[in-house]
Amino acid sequence: MGHRRTLGVDYDKPTSIVCVVGSELNVNLDRSAPPGSKFFSVKCTANVQYNISPPPAETSHLSPILLTGNSVLLISISHASQSEENEKLSVCYYGKNKEVLGTAILYLTAIEISLDVDADRDGIVEKNNPDKESWKWGPNGHGAILLVNCDSEKFYNKKPDCEEARISKVTDLKDMSLMVLRTRGPAQLPKGYKLTMHISQGDAEGVRVFRAESPDVVKNSLRKIFSAFVKDFPLVLSSEVLSKEVPYLGGSAEMNFYVEGLRFPDKDFDGLITISLSLLEPIREGIPETPIFTDKVVFRVSPWIMTPNTLQPVEVFVCSTSDNYQFLKGMRNLVTKSGSKLKICHEYMNRGDRWMQDELEFGYIDSPHHSFPVVLDSPRDGTLDDFPYDELLGPDFGYVTRVAHRKDVSSLDSFGNLEVSPPVTVNGKKYPLGRILIGVAFPTAMEGRNMTKVVQDFLWAQKVQEPVALFSDWLLVGHIDEFMSFVPAPDRKGFRLLLASPDVGYKIFRRLHNDGHGQAKMFDGLNDEKPVTVDEILSDENLRAENNYVQSCIDWNRDVLKRELGLDDDDIIDLPVLFKMKWLNRVVAYYPDMVNMIVLGKNLGIPKPFGPKVNGRCVLEAEMCSLMEALGLNCTFIDDFATYHKLLGEVHCGSNVRRKPFDFKWWNLEL
Incomplete structure (x- = not known):
């Protein structure tokens, strides 16, 4: 599993959570158990998979399992949900005489999230390349490539495009690297959940990110992209905006982003840029959301x-x-x-x-x-x-x-x-x-x-x-x-x-x-x-x-x-x-x-x-x-x-x- 997340559950009331396909939820069962719990059992719907660590001794799947201080439930989901909370897992806790002390119920909404780039350098943005988070030189290397957008689409009153406040012409997109956000899941995220894209302060001087406003622009040809309007590509990230919410489109969807290099490698810049996408979970109003999943990609700026x-x-x-x-x-x-x-x-x-x-x-x-x-x-x-x-x-x-x-x-x-x-x-x-x-x-x-x-x-x-x-x-x-x-x-x-x-x-x-x-x-x-x-x-x-x-x-x-x-x-x-x-x-x-x-x-x-x-x-x-x-x-x-x-x-x-x-x-x- 590429992403692991430690989760707390409540035996007094049901818990609704969002799970990202390909990630793993870790639940410390002893920490979440009612006082006096000695045993537990687990039930789930068909799309939910779980393992128990350490593995229990062979016993009937209906029999309660001995609860220890390091009993951990490992939960994953193999497919995205079509609707909210359509998957369920329950943990029943028992006392020493195997009497029921409480039941923790999880309602799960599974979504697929993948922030993708051309990590294998073939000109195609493949889905969820395992090497997208790092850079390696050589013919067998990996990592996406970024151009400094230092030409100018203008002939008059011109300056390098990377110094323009916004995209001046849609043809400027060809100088940028394509980055695709792919999602699959219910029509909308559960209330309070949201996707944010972010960069570090250190990388912010070297990159800007624009997105395609219209899904039609995303899914159609370059010819149609270049016939779109500049307003269809709003600025997402820059030195002034380090983090910004991005839309979740629902169903099976793709959203194109265009990444623009702003500076060449130099003494104070090694040319590497990291862009991250996080799924944020709400706690309650007035308390900051917490990231429960982060995907990231790495670019290297082309040298001169x-x-x-x-x-x-x-x-x-x-x-x-x-x-x-x-x-x-x-x-x-x-x-x-x-x-x-x-x-x-x-x-x-x-x-x-x-x-x-x-x-x-x-x-x-x-x-x-x-x-x-x-x-x-x-x-x-x-x-x-x-x-x-x-x-x-x-x-x-x-x-x-x-x-x-x-x-x-x-x-x-x-x-x-x-x-x-x-x-x-x-x-x-x-x-x-x-x-x-x-x-x-x-x-x-x-x-x-x-x-x-x-x-x-x-x-x-x-x-x-x-x-x-x-x-x-x-x-x-x-x-x-x-x-x-x-x-x-x-x-x-x-x-x-x-x-x-x-x-x-x-x-x-x-x-x-x-x-x-x-x-x-x-x-x-x-x-x-x-x-x-x-x-x-x-x-x-x-x-x-x-x-x-x-x-x-x-x-x-x-x-x-x-x-x-x-x-x-x-x-x-x-x-x-x-x-x-x-x-x-x-x-x-x-x-x-x-x-x-x-x-x-x-x-x-x-x-x-x-x-x-x-x-x-x-x-x-x-x-x-x-x-x-x-x-x-x-x-x-x-x-x-x-x-x-x-x-x-x-x-x-x-x-x-x-x-x-x-x-x-x-x-x-x-x-």
Whole structure:
């Protein structure tokens, strides 16, 4: 029996009680007996079952049974009643000479109550799943799933639906999880009994519950649900209403409730929500009712999930500015080639802020019944700040942000400093959704910059893409996309990690010198940029020392990435990129940083490096093509020199990509 209830009976007068099918009533017979009682006997109607504990010695069922101090009557009913008090059980008490001292009579009304959710995660709300009261990860796990209702059904005067006071449109119900109250019993409950739904104060900030007002809405199709009116779905539970009576419909009935997530997992919220339903029994007027049966269900809020470069692109976002026409032309050609859509943020919206990657990160949330993209808005708050909310938030496109104190926000809070790996396996542990990567200060740094704590706490709390901290504070801008990227590959782990490598850059330049091309020039033909020969680069001892330092920083990260992503050296490709020291002993790319690319399937948009030419071809481009084409990838070089590189960014910094979600379902993760 799932629910047990201790019951007192009265031998002086009949007692009327309500019993829930599937639960058990425990009656201590000695405690309820008249003084001097030594024996008892039990009679009941056919639908009532009982057992006696401890079991009596074998005797005729008509013979009185010896009453002991721990004699307990265990009562259950197998079917719901069709009318009130239609079941009966009586206990007759006897004295030592087996004379009758009194009789306790129970009139029972049995009802079925089941609060149900999609506990087995198949998109169907099954009846009374035994695992509905808990959560378990994994393919054999259980527990219902809840989406944060962070999209907006409105196009004007919009805000996330979870911030609306009520359901604004009935179509909003698809973003919520269905919960069904199933009951069976008489036409009405006995006088004074009632059903209440309730949540704890701790869970109240994370959930709201609405119900379908009309039974017709409950029983009919989604099409009919969506043709109903908003008023047909009143609010039941919220942070202001922790407990509320819900109707008992009588007969065999179902009532639909729609559960709405309000917040993502975070440092102070593990993502678990419990909703309970209780049957309350009256005592007498002026005395509070007592719960005699409680059913509960558990939801876990879907985490926010990032998408790596290896997933298929859907939309590419870039800014249009007064000076980046040539860049946009190159991006249009690349996006057309990849079969994606290009979305341009015009100047009236970006107000001169071209760093689309830094302002936001695309992800998604998922459940068995629905999923949609969700943009994470960074705390950097440049003039592009309104774009994620004003232009992206909408029907089936969610929005989330984390607000930090302005004094805590640094360049490392821009989302060029937030990436995610493809799926990996590390020492036998699988990360089928990859691992989040962030850049921070070196562990020994006393005054280093770090990603703000509220963002880091948020990322860690999602659980499914366990973050890895890299060292990026050595860079002037401080973003990990300045020295690393991922591209798809047909072999090994399905991808390659690309790392910037000054050593590889110097190796190429030394080879050029040895082959007699020492006078070949970097930046040749660029306006407002002085050409520099290969020999001049090789003879610059300060530049070489600076790049030795850079290589040591990248190698430190290389070791972390190998360890935390389970990579071998064959999974890593080093790209020829040099850096130079700027302000505050931090570095920037010496020429356009080819690792800072956009990946659209097999098509790569790479910053044009303007390297030295041999036989009319840029040596750096040729090296890049050789490395990438071996993986079946196509290289497109985009001129971002004046409009991005000179402003300390590149192609990846100036673009962003929304991608298809993983096929893998996060709730199947083994944690």
